[in-house]
Amino acid sequence: MTILHSDVDGSANSRKMGVLLSNLGTPDGTDYWSVRRYLAEFLSDRRVIEAPRLLWLFILNALILTARPQRKGKDYAAIWNRDRNESPLKTITRSQAEKLQQSIRDGLLGDTKSNVIVGWGMRYGNPSLKAATERLVARGCERILFVPLYPQYSAATSATACDKLFEVLASMRNQPALRVAAPYYDQDTYINAIAGSLTERLLRAGSEPDVIVASFHGMPLSTHVAGDPYYAHCHRTADLIRTRLGLPQERLIVTFQSRFGRAEWLKPHTDETIKALAAKGARRIAVVTPGFSADCLETIEEIGQENAKYFFDEGGEAFARVDCLNDSDHGMRVIEAVVRRELSGWV
Ligand SMILES: C=CC1=C(C)c2cc3[nH]c(cc4nc(cc5[nH]c(cc1n2)c(C)c5CCC(=O)O)C(CCC(=O)O)=C4C)c(C)c3C=C
Numbered sequence: 461m462t463i464l465h466s467d468v469d470g471s472a473n474s475r476k477m478g479v480l481l482s483n484l485g486t487p488d489g490t491d492y493w494s495v496r497r498y499l500a501e502f503l504s505d506r507r508v509i510e511a512p513r514l515l516w517l518f519i520l521n522a523l524i525l526t527a528r529p530q531r532k533g534k535d536y537a538a539i540w541n542r543d544r545n546e547s548p549l550k551t552i553t554r555s556q557a558e559k560l561q562q563s564i565r566d567g568l569l570g571d572t573k574s575n576v577i578v579g580w581g582m583r584y585g586n587p588s589l590k591a592a593t594e595r596l597v598a599r600g601c602e603r604i605l606f607v608p609l610y611p612q613y614s615a616a617t618s619a620t621a622c623d624k625l626f627e628v629l630a631s632m633r634n635q636p637a638l639r640v641a642a643p644y645y646d647q648d649t650y651i652n653a654i655a656g657s658l659t660e661r662l663l664r665a666g667s668e669p670d671v672i673v674a675s676f677h678g679m680p681l682s683t684h685v686a687g688d689p690y691y692a693h694c695h696r697t698a699d700l701i702r703t704r705l706g707l708p709q710e711r712l713i714v715t716f717q718s719r720f721g722r723a724e725w726l727k728p729h730t731d732e733t734i735k736a737l738a739a740k741g742a743r744r745i746a747v748v749t750p751g752f753s754a755d756c757l758e759t760i761e762e763i764g765q766e767n768a769k770y771f772f773d774e775g776g777e778a779f780a781r782v783d784c785l786n787d788s789d790h791g792m793r794v795i796e797a798v799v800r801r802e803l804s805g806w807v
Pocket residue numbers: 484485486487499508509528532547549610614616617677678679680690718720751752755756757758
């Protein structure tokens with residue numbers, strides 16, 4: 461067998477590196493089986509559900525996976541991107557990766573433009589992290605920067621994404637070197653981007669809200685008690701946004717949404733808070749979701765439709781949902797800042 465020089469020292473491609481953006485994942489379709497497949501993978505993850513295993517698998521298969529896929533399939537259908545036949549989360553994550561690749565071509569990282577390949581993959585569903593990583597490796601990437609797109613760390617999101625990536629690498633003989641981007645809940649670029657997008661949305665609404673609700677995805681309270689820093693990260697983010705906007709405590713409040721199951725979750729809950737605000741006389745509110753880097757079922761449907769209805773039903777008059785940062789200029793500035801910072805020394 462002839463061994464080529466470039467096979468040994470990799471000189472042909474030695475400076476190629478990948479940036480792998482990752483988000484949570486989403487079903488492939490809105491039909492019962494697509495949603496069931498997605499929920500089965502998601503809710504079988506021990507990082508997401510920490511209940512005793514056998515009991516949980518029984519509840520999951522006997523109760524949750526029988527009824528929930530149909531109900532959630534309808535919710536997904538209400539927000540589905542029909543042009544591409546995919547969920548908004550997928551469309552937005554792809555676009556974030558494409559725009560990042562373009563900024564790198566335009567010189568974001570200096571003269572390394574042709575050596576950095578941007579990929580994207582989902583923790584659950586498709587495109588999988590395995591497929592996305594293998595694609596980067598097949599294109600010659602010997603180094604990969606992994607960027608879980610969660611500003612606030614939690615074991616149920618950031619850690620499980622890393623677990624999955626390490627599992628993928630475990631099957632490789634020739635592993636790429638790996639870096640994992642840190643959570644960015646307190647980074648200036650991120651806080652400025654959220655504050656800026658909120659201000660622009662309020663200008664478009666044309667009126668000052670009585671209260672701004674910063675709604676984060678919920679987590680079981682037990683995870684906070686066990687030491688997960690998520691709750692503290694969410695509050696730090698909100699404090700920094702409030703300071704940036706020069707608002708008093710009561711004008712920007714933190715809530716937690718998307719409760720699941722019977723255990724106690726982080727409080728206050730978004731839905732109960734929004735109903736109570738209206739009942740106490742708030743007529744105009746804005747809801748911002750800084751924990752989501754891309755709009756998805758939880759922001760478009762749960763906040764923009766479900767919670768807006770609760771507010772109007774209780775007498776509210778104006779409800780402004782602030783889009784997530786997505787692939788907007790604000791959003792891309794955040795992703796670019798994370799990538800630039802985390803690649804230092806590699807480029
Ligand atoms: C115990 C269950 C769940 C935990 C813990 C949890 C944490 C968590 N999730 C996100 C972000 C997203 N979650 C999304 C959907 C979603 N989340 C859960 C359950 C838990 N999440 C379920 C069952 C679902 C699917 C919908 C449903 O059946 O209710 C999404 C949206 C995906 C999409 O396709 O649009 C996101 C994003 C975070 C950030 C988080 C903890 C910090």
